[in-house]
Amino acid sequence: MGRALGVLIWLLTIGSVWLFVNGRWWLPPYISEHGPAYDRQFMITIIVVGLSFAAAQIGLGWAVWRYGSRGDRGERAVYSHGNNRLEIIWTAVTALIFITLGLMGQRVWAQLHLNEAPAGSTKVHVVAQQFQWNFHYPGADKNFGRTNPNLVKDAELNFVGLDEQDANAKDDQVVTTLAVPVGRPVELTLESKDVTHDLFVPELRYKQDVVPGMAIKMHFTLTKEGRFELACAELCGQLHYKMKSYLIALPANVYDELVALPQAQFQGRITQLIKEYPLGIKQGAATTTAALR
Amino acid sequence: MEEATTPFEPSAAATEVGAAGTDAHAEAAATAHAPHGHHGPPTGFIRKYIFSIDHKVIGIQYLLLAIFAAFVGMFMSVLMRLNLTWPGHKWTILETIFPLGAPGGVMTPEFYLSLVTMHGTMMVFFVLTTAPQGGFGNYFLPIQVGAEDMAFPVLNMLSFWVTLIGLLVLISAIFVEGSTIVGNTDFVNNFLGGGGTGTLGPIGGWTGYPPLSALGKVAGPGQGAGATLWITSIAIFCIASLLGALNFITTLLNMRTRGMSLMRMPLTCWSWFTTAILALLAFPVLLAAGVLLLLDRHAGTSFFIPGGLVFNDVVQAHKGGSPILWQHLFWFFGHPEVYIAILPGMGATSHILSTFARKPVFGYRAMVFAMFAIGLLGFFVWGHHMFISGMDPRTSIAFSVLTLSIGVPSAIKTFNWLGTLWGAKIRFTVPMMFAIGFVSLFVAGGITGLVLGQTSLDLFIHDGYFVLAHFHLVMGVAAIFGMFAGVYFWFPKMFGRMMSERLGQLHFWPTFIGVYCIFVPMHIMGIVGMPRRYASFQEYDFLRPLDPLVLLVTIAAIVTAAAQFIFLFNFIWSIFKGKRASGNPWEATTLEWVTPTTPPPHDNFGGHLPTVYRGPYEFAVPDAPEDYVMQTTPDAGEGNVAAAAGQGIGQGVQGSSGNGHNGQH
Numbered sequence: 029m030g031r032a033l034g035v036l037i038w039l040l041t042i043g044s045v046w047l048f049v050n051g052r053w054w055l056p057p058y059i060s061e062h063g064p065a066y067d068r069q070f071m072i073t074i075i076v077v078g079l080s081f082a083a084a085q086i087g088l089g090w091a092v093w094r095y096g097s098r099g100d101r102g103e104r105a106v107y108s109h110g111n112n113r114l115e116i117i118w119t120a121v122t123a124l125i126f127i128t129l130g131l132m133g134q135r136v137w138a139q140l141h142l143n144e145a146p147a148g149s150t151k152v153h154v155v156a157q158q159f160q161w162n163f164h165y166p167g168a169d170k171n172f173g174r175t176n177p178n179l180v181k182d183a184e185l186n187f188v189g190l191d192e193q194d195a196n197a198k199d200d201q202v203v204t205t206l207a208v209p210v211g212r213p214v215e216l217t218l219e220s221k222d223v224t225h226d227l228f229v230p231e232l233r234y235k236q237d238v239v240p241g242m243a244i245k246m247h248f249t250l251t252k253e254g255r256f257e258l259a260c261a262e263l264c265g266q267l268h269y270k271m272k273s274y275l276i277a278l279p280a281n282v283y284d285e286l287v288a289l290p291q292a293q294f295q296g297r298i299t300q301l302i303k304e305y306p307l308g309i310k311q312g313a314a315t316t317t318a319a320l321r
Numbered sequence: 322m323e324e325a326t327t328p329f330e331p332s333a334a335a336t337e338v339g340a341a342g343t344d345a346h347a348e349a350a351a352t353a354h355a356p357h358g359h360h361g362p363p364t365g366f367i368r369k370y371i372f373s374i375d376h377k378v379i380g381i382q383y384l385l386l387a388i389f390a391a392f393v394g395m396f397m398s399v400l401m402r403l404n405l406t407w408p409g410h411k412w413t414i415l416e417t418i419f420p421l422g423a424p425g426g427v428m429t430p431e432f433y434l435s436l437v438t439m440h441g442t443m444m445v446f447f448v449l450t451t452a453p454q455g456g457f458g459n460y461f462l463p464i465q466v467g468a469e470d471m472a473f474p475v476l477n478m479l480s481f482w483v484t485l486i487g488l489l490v491l492i493s494a495i496f497v498e499g500s501t502i503v504g505n506t507d508f509v510n511n512f513l514g515g516g517g518t519g520t521l522g523p524i525g526g527w528t529g530y531p532p533l534s535a536l537g538k539v540a541g542p543g544q545g546a547g548a549t550l551w552i553t554s555i556a557i558f559c560i561a562s563l564l565g566a567l568n569f570i571t572t573l574l575n576m577r578t579r580g581m582s583l584m585r586m587p588l589t590c591w592s593w594f595t596t597a598i599l600a601l602l603a604f605p606v607l608l609a610a611g612v613l614l615l616l617d618r619h620a621g622t623s624f625f626i627p628g629g630l631v632f633n634d635v636v637q638a639h640k641g642g643s644p645i646l647w648q649h650l651f652w653f654f655g656h657p658e659v660y661i662a663i664l665p666g667m668g669a670t671s672h673i674l675s676t677f678a679r680k681p682v683f684g685y686r687a688m689v690f691a692m693f694a695i696g697l698l699g700f701f702v703w704g705h706h707m708f709i710s711g712m713d714p715r716t717s718i719a720f721s722v723l724t725l726s727i728g729v730p731s732a733i734k735t736f737n738w739l740g741t742l743w744g745a746k747i748r749f750t751v752p753m754m755f756a757i758g759f760v761s762l763f764v765a766g767g768i769t770g771l772v773l774g775q776t777s778l779d780l781f782i783h784d785g786y787f788v789l790a791h792f793h794l795v796m797g798v799a800a801i802f803g804m805f806a807g808v809y810f811w812f813p814k815m816f817g818r819m820m821s822e823r824l825g826q827l828h829f830w831p832t833f834i835g836v837y838c839i840f841v842p843m844h845i846m847g848i849v850g851m852p853r854r855y856a857s858f859q860e861y862d863f864l865r866p867l868d869p870l871v872l873l874v875t876i877a878a879i880v881t882a883a884a885q886f887i888f889l890f891n892f893i894w895s896i897f898k899g900k901r902a903s904g905n906p907w908e909a910t911t912l913e914w915v916t917p918t919t920p921p922p923h924d925n926f927g928g929h930l931p932t933v934y935r936g937p938y939e940f941a942v943p944d945a946p947e948d949y950v951m952q953t954t955p956d957a958g959e960g961n962v963a964a965a966a967g968q969g970i971g972q973g974v975q976g977s978s979g980n981g982h983n984g985q986h
Contacts, residue, residue: 029749029754029826030747030749033749033754033757036830036833036834037757037761040761040833040834040837043837043841044765044837044841047841047842047844047845048844048845052866053845053846053848053849053866053867053870054848054849055781055848055849055850056849056850056863065777066777066778066780066781069775069777069778070772070778070781073771073772073775073778074772076771077768077769077771077772080764080768080771081764081765081768084735084739084764084768085761085764085765087739088739088742088757088760088761088764091739091742091743091745091747092742092747092757095678095742095743095744095745095746095747096746096747096749097679097746097747097748097749098746103746103948104679104746104941104943104948105678105679105680105744105745105746105940105941105948106680106743106744106745106941107680107681107940107941107942107943108680108681108683108744109681109682109683109684109685110682110683110684110685110686110687110737110740111683111684111740114736114740115684115687115733115736115737118732118733118736119729119732119733122728122729122732122733123726123729126725126726126728126729126732126771127722127725127726129725129771129775130721130722130724130725130726130774130775131722132775133721133725133774133775133776133777133778134718134721134722134775134776134777135777136777136780137708137714137717137718137721137775137776137777137780138714138718140780141714141717141776142714142715157631158540158541158632177629177630177631177636178636180631180634180636181634182633182634183634189631221630221631221632222532222540222630222631222632223530223532223533223536223540224530224532224533224644226709226784228784228850228852230781230849230850230863233780233781234780234781235709235779235780235781235783235784236709236711237709237710237711239644239645239710239711240532240627240629240630240644241627241628241629241642241643241644242627242645242711244711257861257862257863259852259861260852261783261784261785261852262530262784263434263525263526263530263533263854264533265434265524265533265540265541265544266430266431266434266524266541266542266543267430268430268434268854268855268856269430269855269856269857269858269860270430270860272860272861307862
């Protein structure tokens with residue numbers, strides 16, 4: 029029985045490790061400047077985790093294989109209550125590894141969250157609602173028009189409550205697709221009309237809750253062109269799983285032309301771009317594979 | 322031990338047979354600590370089995386409640402897997418059972434989300450919090466420390482009945498939301514916020530984040546009466562857990578028998594003690610949060626609801642609240658809750674590993690300190706559930722580093738378990754198989770905390786299948802393996818009969834393989850980016866490559882769920898037909914194995930409380946006649962322990978040392 033259990037533990041360990049290393053399923057390719065650092069830290073951590081996991085399971089399997097009772101009444105196990113020196117060694121070693129990993133794991137976070145977006149970042153307001161993403165662009169004047177919850181009229185497509193009386197609002201556009209430039213810092217301001225949502229683009233390596241009552245800022249710089257699925261990652265109600273949009277990463281000049289368009293043409297151009305950009309990183313625009321695979 | 326002052330309990334001392342005078346004196350001292358006095362065995366059926374104040378009956382009641390809830394929760398998880406794997410498939414039988422939730426046999430997304438919510442609530446509160454602590458803790462803590470009962474037996478009974486009421490309220494949420502008849506009654510409409518939306522209750526997840534959970538029907542289906550009852554149920558559960566925690570702590574501190582110093586307690590007792598402290602400090606916070614949420618829903622307050630919310634173009638009247646406040650309160654409870662679920666499993670595993678390894682626990686002291694370190698640190702890491710919630714990012718860094726450091730005591734425990742097995746003579750009984758399974762699963766589930774605990778990495782894996790896999794393995798499956806180990810181990814003492822070894826093995830193997838096949842692939846889904854709490858994955862192209870894994874997980878889930886019926890059959894069948902158990906079938910050393918009868922009599926030790934002479938895990942002692950020495954066996958060297966405490970040597974209750982014919986090997 030013991031030998032069978034030992035072998036099973038080893039087999040399960042091998043199977044588990046195989047799932048992680050077979051190369052068929054992994055992080056999607058990254059498209060952001062912090063992507064490579066993220067993937068490196070992820071890979072280092074998975075290696076540490078994988079080695080610890082395998083070592084513990086192999087040890088467990090070995091103990092189970094090796095130390096089974098033979099059913100002999102006279103047999104005795106080793107009489108030992110432990111070993112303080114061993115306790116100190118393994119405590120110190122794990123503490124060192126875990127804390128080091130923990131400190132390393134703050135770098136990407138600090139870079140994204142403890143710094144303000146650089147001056148001159150491209151700004152977009154994100155207004156989430158059950159079960160739709162609205163993206164509010166400031167237009168050619170680069171100033172966002174005033175919004176007011178009392179002016180929200182979904183039926184008239186005023187999803188964000190834009191105040192048309194405000195001069196800054198005249199050239200603003202609101203669409204349900206997020207278009208941003210490549211190679212230029214982007215700053216999103218996230219707001220929610222109703223419940224908590226979460227903006228998630230896997231290739232971006234970024235998740236951020238969108239919390240009602242707060243205007244949360246997030247910034248990043250894209251390095252690859254293409255079109256990517258944008259999902260809601262915080263349970264927001266009945267149709268949460270359908271709260272989908274796209275992130276279109278455009279060359280800076282294409283982006284500039286887009287946002288200069290008058291309201292009437294803006295939506296049409298977005299629709300056109302969705303057709304031009306098949307899902308994924310645009311072929312030929314840049315290399316796609318993650319450096320660390 | 323101090324002098325006896327007023328030995329008000331004569332009956333225990335009077336029934337003592339053949340004890341030395343000094344023994345009777347100390348006996349009186351021990352019972353004098355019992356603040357409730359002695360209660361005679363009840364006679365009527367109702368007092369004996371229903372409204373019982375006997376901790377053993379209450380323990381079994383808790384255990385049965387948890388088994389019921391576990392099967393309901395498991396049934397829900399299978400339904401979820403069916404929906405995720407074959408979206409849009411018509412399950413005719415589902416329409417019969419849930420005409421509103423699955424019209425035409427196809428589950429609606431809101432029905433799916435209510436399954437998510439109810440599965441989580443059912444499992445976390447009524448299984449993982451109930452069985453390991455309320456069940457085994459209740460039954461065995463008093464016996465293992467050598468007490469006649471809990472410190473407050475009536476309070477103990479109340480804790481169980483309040484828990485049961487909590488469960489009934491939770492189940493009633495199914496009916497107010499799932500049935501148009503119940504859901505449309507005046508009471509439901511006027512006082513509970515309206516129901517009948519075809520769900521099984523709320524759809525906000527077991528974490529119930531506001532404002533989704535705070536606004537009532539305007540936020541969508543399942544947010545009416547079902548949500549009200551769900552919060553009420555949790556609040557009731559909090560009260561029950563508080564009462565239980567008080568009882569555990571008092572009993573353990575005040576009612577230990579002669580010679581049972583803290584450092585001679587079995588590790589199970591340490592785990593129940595630590596868990597009770599966590600429950601005492603964590604549940605009041607959730608209770609307060611739940612009451613505030615109810616006020617937001619029904620009294621027009623705005624603790625968790627900010628101003629300017631718009632639903633269907635209508636601006637809501639609430640203003641000034643914070644959705645993040647709820648998250649802080651919830652996770653201040655929620656993280657310690659993880660340890661409330663897993664610590665008793667750790668205790669049981671240590672206890673059972675040592676027993677069947679026939680070897681003392683490796684590093685007993687380190688185990689105790691590690692357990693306390695986990696409990697303490699567990700109160701300072703709740704923010705790792707909230708890295709991306711919008712709270713101050715600098716706070717996240719502090720929470721993150723503390724989170725990684727909690728891995729250290731967890732690793733110490735793992736090393737010590739391996740150390741216990743090293744050089745052992747392992748008897749592969751069913752409880753031992755599950756205890757070994759616990760270690761394997763605890764490592765597999767716990768180790769990925771190193772990934773999730775890093776703020777940077779959380780940027781991608783938060784709220785996805787990676788975290789789902791992590792916590793299901795560690796606080797779900799590992800904890801449940803701890804429970805199975807406990808059931809198979811203690812069943813002979815609880816029911817006086819052995820569970821079938823053969824059926825037990827038949828239960829273990831598919832379950833152990835099954836849970837690996839369910840939860841390891843879920844990590845991979847998380848790495849690809851699969852978000853949790855999605856009613857369907859059909860909307861997203863990037864999830865398509867995962868289809869084969871989704872199918873694999875579902876098949877594994879169905880097989881594993883089916884295997885649990887082997888357990889259920891074995892459990893029920895063995896109560897009536899199992900082989901009669903001897904007093905100490907496993908040749909274990911602790912006090913539950915020295916009771917005069919099996920199951921133990923009403924007052925556990927037949928009026929003669931045992932005296933303890935040594936630590937709990939004295940296996941393989943050189944020169945001892947057997948390979949185990951009971952805690953109650955006096956030292957051959959006469960008088961070193963008890964005499965030092967000024968009591969002289971009493972006649973310890975001799976272990977009815979079994980002769981090992983019951984199912985080892």
